[in-house]
Amino acid sequence: MTIRVRYFASLREKMGRIEDTLVAEDIATVADVWKVVGGGLPLPEHILCAVNMEYAEPHTGVSEGDEVAFFPPVTGG
Amino acid sequence: MAVVLCATPFSPYRELEAYQRNLEAGKFGATAVFVGTMRDLNLGDAITRMTLEHYPGMAERRLREIAGEAHLRWDLLDVLVIHRVGEIHPNDSIVLVAAWAAHRGPAFDACRYIVEGLKHSAPFWKKEASPHGERWVESNTPS
Numbered sequence: 001m002t003i004r005v006r007y008f009a010s011l012r013e014k015m016g017r018i019e020d021t022l023v024a025e026d027i028a029t030v031a032d033v034w035k036v037v038g039g040g041l042p043l044p045e046h047i048l049c050a051v052n053m054e055y056a057e058p059h060t061g062v063s064e065g066d067e068v069a070f071f072p073p074v075t076g077g
Numbered sequence: 078m079a080v081v082l083c084a085t086p087f088s089p090y091r092e093l094e095a096y097q098r099n100l101e102a103g104k105f106g107a108t109a110v111f112v113g114t115m116r117d118l119n120l121g122d123a124i125t126r127m128t129l130e131h132y133p134g135m136a137e138r139r140l141r142e143i144a145g146e147a148h149l150r151w152d153l154l155d156v157l158v159i160h161r162v163g164e165i166h167p168n169d170s171i172v173l174v175a176a177w178a179a180h181r182g183p184a185f186d187a188c189r190y191i192v193e194g195l196k197h198s199a200p201f202w203k204k205e206a207s208p209h210g211e212r213w214v215e216s217n218t219p220s
Contacts, residue, residue: 009130009202010213053135055198069132069200075214076129076136076160076201077113077172077192 001027001064005037008071011047031058033068046073078148080140081159082131089159089173096157100177105154107181109188111174117167119214122207129162129171132200136160143194147176150190151183158191160201 003022007015020037027033030051034043043049049056050069062068079096089112097108117124144156159173174191178184196217203214 075203075217076199077196
């Protein structure tokens with residue numbers, strides 16, 4: 001399964017990269033994605049997530065070709 | 078309904094006038110407008126510049142969803158949302174939200190609803206340049 005993982009704003013800077021491409025078979029949820037990319041750290045409580053550009057939760061399922069994003073609270077407008 | 082992200086400075090008043098010119102004359106009796114403008118002060122520090130980062134694709138999609146929700150909830154004739162991205166400076170317009178309706182109630186309520194929805198859920202992030210260096214704005218003001 002291939003998943004594109006994107007980061008924005010302060011989280012992007014903390015991660016030191018704008019995105020990852022995951023190729024793995026044992027990924028079922030957003031939380032599983034974070035386990036692979038998060039460098040062993042738990043998903044910070046304030047960080048939001050999206051799957052295919054819709055807000056999601058850590059337990060939201062992911063599938064082949066999905067785009068998962070992690071980012072801090074939004075501050076537009 | 079139109080949702081536009083804009084990478085260069087824009088005049089909300091000119092955009093409003095141009096957009097309204099294409100609406101059906103005689104139908105709308107109320108236009109509620111919100112314009113967000115960059116200030117030169119935040120948390121007690123002088124701010125000289127700000128960068129607006131966004132999630133391309135999701136930002137437009139979320140704005141369209143919020144405007145669509147407003148259309149379902151109120152009797153609206155049209156909605157226009159324009160949001161800046163990229164580097165901005167004090168006094169630049171950040172956002173324009175306009176709602177057209179037959180009467181003021183739905184126009185005001187929908188405009189407010191879209192502004193609040195945008196503030197809470199549209200994926201934009203502000204990084205401001207202060208005398209202490211650059212910093213991410215961590216949350217929006219409650220109102």
